[in-house]
Amino acid sequence: MNFTFLNEAVPGGRLHGMEIGEGDDLAVHLHGTWGNFYENPFVVALADTYTAAGWRYASVNLPSHDGGSIDETLDDSIEALRAWIDRLGRPGSRVILQGHSLGALKVIRALHDRALRGAPVTVAAAVLLAPFDIVAFNGGSTRLDVENNRAAVRDLVVSETDTLVPKMIFPHWPLSARTYLDITEPGGRWDVFPSRNGDEHSRWVAGCGVRTFVAVGGDDFAAFPDAIQVVDGLKDLPGVSSHVIPEAPHNFAGQEAELQDRLGGFLARLA
Known part of the structure; x- marks a missing residue:
């Protein structure tokens, strides 16, 4: 698997990433807390899933990568996401925004804020991997x-x-x-998956305004109150495909094949 290394100038420095595939349509992965563009095995595994479905795939750093998560701000990540889309998106093409953990919350926030308004691409879908209630956690x-x-x-x-x-x-x-x-303020800008409040997280997922795939590991330590209740709260939403990946931890380690299979089905229906 041959990736292209990415090096992008953003306010305050440079960010790195990797890209693979030849298609015009693009899926962009955003890492979670204390992560980076290659940190978890599923990040690379999903490259096969996307390229097999005809999507170009990029995993990119945000200003919060690694130690930057200690004092990160949401707006810095949203600004970096827009920079990456401007750099990698091809005019008239589609984009999937994929986020893991805290990255999933950033995807939700970006879509609710319409942060990509005016970009040369159309957001076709969101992929939320291990989204969680940040205030509860x-x-x-x-x-x-x-x-x-x-x-x-x-x-x-x-x-x-x-x-x-x-x-x-x-x-x-x-x-x-x-x-x-900042991140624990109830009703604040980070509070976009409030599963502590019954099914209120469903309103935020529905409000993304695009077809959405959600996967939560059955053994996810951050899921509140638990993975099954989180996913059950999303099951009746039109355009939303939600899954519990049995026995998977927060980063889906050991269950990457199951995640690939579920996501592959979503991408087939999206085509």
């Missing part, structure tokens, strides 16, 4: 937990100009206090 499983954790972090911001969230509040990876307050 980062802030807490109850409204009171979220309020208490945000209050504690807000006190840190007031007392220190530059600090990380204590592990007792968020143990998974380093996050700046200001970024934590």
Whole structure:
């Protein structure tokens, strides 16, 4: 499998990626937290799925790749996405926006904001891999937990100009206090998959306005309240194909073939 290496200038620096395929139509993959354009095995595996269906495929970095996720901002990623589409999109062609984890939330936000308005391409579909309720995962499983954790972090911001969230509040990876307050704000710009509120995440997925594929691993540690309930909340939406990938973790490791099979069926129906 021979990829072309990509090197794109964006405000503040350069971003890298990889591209494969000859078609005009393009699928663009956006990574999740502490990731990059090649981090997870499924990223490369899906290249076969897209190229077999006649799509060019690119996996691209955002300003939040790797350590940049500590103090990332949503608008920087949306701006970088637009730069990549302007660079890789071919006039009159179709684009699929694919995101994994936090990247899936960025896809939802970009579509709701119509961030690609005026681009020379048409967004044909969204592929949301392991989307999750960011407020519940980062802030807490109850409204009171979220309020208490945000209050504690807000006190840190007031007392220190530059600090990380204590592990007792968020143990998974380093996050700046200001970024934590940004991503855990209920109703804020990141809160685009609020599965903690019953089926409210379905409104956001439906609001993307394009045909949409959603896959959540059966063993996804970030799914709230669990993968089955998340997917069940989407099953009656027109134009939305939602799946639980049995035994798959958050990054679908070991279950890439099942993910490829489900996505391949979606692409066949999209043609």
